[in-house]
Amino acid sequence: MRTEDVLAAIATGMWRWDNASGIVTLDAEAARLLGLPARPVRLSEAAVRSRFHPVDWNEIDGVVHLAVVEGTLAEARLRIMDERGRVIRTVRSRSKPFVDGDGYQLVGTLQEVAEPQPGTAARTPVTGDWRRSREAFLLDAGRALAEARSTAEVLRVAASLSMPGFSPDGLAVFGVAGDRLTIIGHHGHHAGDEEPFSSMSLDTDYPAAEVARTGRAIYLPTPQDYLRRFPVTWPLARRFGRQSWAYLPLIVAGRTMGAWMAAFKHPVPFTPDERSVLTTVARMLAQALARAGVAESERELSLGLQRAMMPVLGPGLPGLHVAARYVPTGGGLQVGGDWYDMIHLPGGRMALVIGDVQGHDVRAAGLMGQLRIALRAYAAEGHRPDAVLSRASRFLYGITDGETEYPRGGTAPRPGEVDGTHSGDAGTRFATCLYMEIDPVSGTLDIARAGHPDPAFRMADGTVLLRPTAGGLPLGIDPDTDYPTTRLTLEPGETLMMCTDGLLETGGHDLDTGWERVRALLEGHDGNSLEELADRLVEAVHGPGSHHTTGPLADRREDDIALLLLSRRGAAVSRAPRRTMMTVPQAEQQRIASARQHLRQLLHDWTDEEQVDSAVLMVSEMVTNVLIHTDGDALLVAEVTCADKTRRLRVEVSDGSDELPHKRHPGEMASSGRGLVLMEMLAHAWGVDPRGEGKSIWFELHEPPRAESGPRPEPVG
Known part of the structure; x- marks a missing residue:
C-alpha cells in the first residue's frame, strides 16, 4: 500500500511550500482539505493563501519564521474557507523547514480536526486566551524596555516581566566577551549562585554557551531533556530545582551578543505560541541592551571629554570666593561649546572667563577646548583684557577659515539668534566671551566682552543689577574687532554672576524674561553660601539634581549652561552706597531704554x-541731549546714599564736550530745550559742572519718609 493511500485513509494530506519560488505543491488529499478538487496540484502562494482565514495566515507566517530560525517543527491550527468566505473545516498543519541558500522549503502534512467549541479557538491549557494576552503583554514589554536607559534598568525591566500563563521564576542574561561567556545580570537567584557561570569558555557544554556559539535557541521542557543534552553541566543546574528551561540568543544586526535564560519551576511544553513570545522578548531585550550599551559608552566618553576640557577650580585668591557650574545639553554626547575658566595671573591678580562656542556637538566642544587654551596662553603672556580677546578672535577666525563674514561695524548676532544654516554645521563658527581681571585687594574689575550677556551684580543690600559693559563682536567674526574695557568695582559683601545664554533662555524664555527669573533668585538669596546659590540657579532651570557637572543627565537639555559666581569676602559697609554706571554710545542710541530700565x-x-518716574524722565532727557548735541558717548553714574532716616539719589551724565547747556524757554511746539526746565521742576537740586575735558550734568532727589511718600518735591533753584 502506498504512503499516500495510508495518509488519505486518515484524512491527512501532504504539501510542499517552496518559499523561493512561491509555489505550493499539494497531493490529492491536501487539495481536498483546502476545498479544491481531489487531485495533485501546484498552486501559487497567493492561491493557497486565499483558502486560509486571514487571521490564521498571519499566525502561521510567524510560526514558520520562528521554526526557520530555531530549526524546529512549525505547528498551527488553520481554518479553511470557501470562495464565499465561509469556514468549511479546520486543519492541523505540521511541517519541517529546510533552509536552502537564502530561501527555504516547508515539507509537512495537513490533517482535518474537529471544529473547536466557540471561544476556544485561541486557547491552550497553559496560556488561556492567547492572542489577547500575548498582544497586551508584548506591547507593555516593548514600551518598558524601550524606555530603559541603562543596562541595570533593562535587567530590572526584564526581571519584572510577567509573561501570560508561563512566567519564569529565574532569569539570567549572558554576554560574550572574546571567547568567554559572562553573566551580565540575573534574577531569582541568591547572591553567589552565579559564581560557576560568571566566566566560562564558549566551548563549555552548557546551553547558554551553545546558544552564543550557534545563534539558535534551545528549549529543554524537562530535566531529562537537560540531562540528555548537557550531562556535564546538569549538576550545576539541578540544584536550583527547575523543571523547564529556555535559552534564546540575543541578536543585534545579525551578531549574537549573548544569551537569555528563562527557567521555570513548573513544566512548560514550549508550544509554538510560547516560543514565539519568548523569541519576541529576546529580540526586544537584545535591542534594549544594545541601546543601553551605546548610551553608557557615550556617557563615559562625554564624561571623559568634560573632565579633559572643563577646568577644576583651584584655590581662590584671599578675599575672593568662586563657584562654578557646567550643565551640557542632553541627547547624544553630552558635550557642547560652553565653558568657564579661572586663571591665576602675575602680580596676585586673577582672571575669570566664560564663553559659548556656537553649536552643541563634538566640533563645538573641540573648538571650545582650543579657544580655552589660547585664552589661557594670551592671559599668561600678561596682556590686558582687550588684547586677550582681540588675539583670541584672530585665533578663532584663523582656525575656522573665515568662511562666514559679517559687515565690519554691523550688528553682531546675539547668542541663540544665528541663522540655522550655520548652526551645528561644519563651517565657520563664532564664540561669545566675557573676560574679567580681578584685583583681590581693591575689588577692581577690568571687563572685556565679545557679544556675551552682561554680568550681574547682587549688592550687599540685596539689590540686583545687570551691569552694562562695553563690548565688540563675537570672537571669530572679524579679526580686526576692538574690545573696549569697562572698569567696575566689586565691594565687600557683593556677588557677581557671569553666565551663558542657556541659563537665561531655557524653558521658553528669551533673554529678558529669563533674566527676570534669574534676578528674582538672586534677590531671594541670603548672600551666604555661594555653592548653594549656584545650585539654586541651575535647579530653577532644570530641576533638582541637574547641577552636578560630572554625572549623566536623564532629561534632555535645551542648551548648554555655564555659570560663574564671584563674591568678595569681608564685612559689608553698613548702609553702603548703592551705585552703578553705564555708557550709552553714539552708535547705540537704543540703549537709552536700557538706561531707563x-x-x-x-x-x-x-x-x-x-x-x-521723575528720575527716569530726567535721565532720558540728559542722555538724549548728549547724543544729539555732542559727538561723544554719554556716561551715566547713579548713586543712592543713606542718611539717618532718608536716602538720596544722585545721577550724573558726563560727556566730552566743553559746551555748557543753556536754560531756554521752549514754546508749545518746540522739540527741544526742556531738559534743564524739567530738572528745575522735578529735582531737589541740580547743576552743571565743567571738567578738564567735558562736563557733567547732575541732579539729586531726596527720598521722603515712607508715610510722607507721594507729593513731588519742592523745586530748588
Whole structure:
C-alpha cells in the first residue's frame, strides 16, 4: 500500500511550500482539505493563501519564521474557507523547514480536526486566551524596555516581566566577551549562585554557551531533556530545582551578543505560541541592551571629554570666593561649546572667563577646548583684557577659515539668534566671551566682552543689577574687532554672576524674561553660601539634581549652561552706597531704554513711585541731549546714599564736550530745550559742572519718609 493511500485513509494530506519560488505543491488529499478538487496540484502562494482565514495566515507566517530560525517543527491550527468566505473545516498543519541558500522549503502534512467549541479557538491549557494576552503583554514589554536607559534598568525591566500563563521564576542574561561567556545580570537567584557561570569558555557544554556559539535557541521542557543534552553541566543546574528551561540568543544586526535564560519551576511544553513570545522578548531585550550599551559608552566618553576640557577650580585668591557650574545639553554626547575658566595671573591678580562656542556637538566642544587654551596662553603672556580677546578672535577666525563674514561695524548676532544654516554645521563658527581681571585687594574689575550677556551684580543690600559693559563682536567674526574695557568695582559683601545664554533662555524664555527669573533668585538669596546659590540657579532651570557637572543627565537639555559666581569676602559697609554706571554710545542710541530700565532697577525699593518716574524722565532727557548735541558717548553714574532716616539719589551724565547747556524757554511746539526746565521742576537740586575735558550734568532727589511718600518735591533753584 502506498504512503499516500495510508495518509488519505486518515484524512491527512501532504504539501510542499517552496518559499523561493512561491509555489505550493499539494497531493490529492491536501487539495481536498483546502476545498479544491481531489487531485495533485501546484498552486501559487497567493492561491493557497486565499483558502486560509486571514487571521490564521498571519499566525502561521510567524510560526514558520520562528521554526526557520530555531530549526524546529512549525505547528498551527488553520481554518479553511470557501470562495464565499465561509469556514468549511479546520486543519492541523505540521511541517519541517529546510533552509536552502537564502530561501527555504516547508515539507509537512495537513490533517482535518474537529471544529473547536466557540471561544476556544485561541486557547491552550497553559496560556488561556492567547492572542489577547500575548498582544497586551508584548506591547507593555516593548514600551518598558524601550524606555530603559541603562543596562541595570533593562535587567530590572526584564526581571519584572510577567509573561501570560508561563512566567519564569529565574532569569539570567549572558554576554560574550572574546571567547568567554559572562553573566551580565540575573534574577531569582541568591547572591553567589552565579559564581560557576560568571566566566566560562564558549566551548563549555552548557546551553547558554551553545546558544552564543550557534545563534539558535534551545528549549529543554524537562530535566531529562537537560540531562540528555548537557550531562556535564546538569549538576550545576539541578540544584536550583527547575523543571523547564529556555535559552534564546540575543541578536543585534545579525551578531549574537549573548544569551537569555528563562527557567521555570513548573513544566512548560514550549508550544509554538510560547516560543514565539519568548523569541519576541529576546529580540526586544537584545535591542534594549544594545541601546543601553551605546548610551553608557557615550556617557563615559562625554564624561571623559568634560573632565579633559572643563577646568577644576583651584584655590581662590584671599578675599575672593568662586563657584562654578557646567550643565551640557542632553541627547547624544553630552558635550557642547560652553565653558568657564579661572586663571591665576602675575602680580596676585586673577582672571575669570566664560564663553559659548556656537553649536552643541563634538566640533563645538573641540573648538571650545582650543579657544580655552589660547585664552589661557594670551592671559599668561600678561596682556590686558582687550588684547586677550582681540588675539583670541584672530585665533578663532584663523582656525575656522573665515568662511562666514559679517559687515565690519554691523550688528553682531546675539547668542541663540544665528541663522540655522550655520548652526551645528561644519563651517565657520563664532564664540561669545566675557573676560574679567580681578584685583583681590581693591575689588577692581577690568571687563572685556565679545557679544556675551552682561554680568550681574547682587549688592550687599540685596539689590540686583545687570551691569552694562562695553563690548565688540563675537570672537571669530572679524579679526580686526576692538574690545573696549569697562572698569567696575566689586565691594565687600557683593556677588557677581557671569553666565551663558542657556541659563537665561531655557524653558521658553528669551533673554529678558529669563533674566527676570534669574534676578528674582538672586534677590531671594541670603548672600551666604555661594555653592548653594549656584545650585539654586541651575535647579530653577532644570530641576533638582541637574547641577552636578560630572554625572549623566536623564532629561534632555535645551542648551548648554555655564555659570560663574564671584563674591568678595569681608564685612559689608553698613548702609553702603548703592551705585552703578553705564555708557550709552553714539552708535547705540537704543540703549537709552536700557538706561531707563537700569535706573528703575536701582530704585526698586524707593518709597515714592512718582520720584522714580521723575528720575527716569530726567535721565532720558540728559542722555538724549548728549547724543544729539555732542559727538561723544554719554556716561551715566547713579548713586543712592543713606542718611539717618532718608536716602538720596544722585545721577550724573558726563560727556566730552566743553559746551555748557543753556536754560531756554521752549514754546508749545518746540522739540527741544526742556531738559534743564524739567530738572528745575522735578529735582531737589541740580547743576552743571565743567571738567578738564567735558562736563557733567547732575541732579539729586531726596527720598521722603515712607508715610510722607507721594507729593513731588519742592523745586530748588
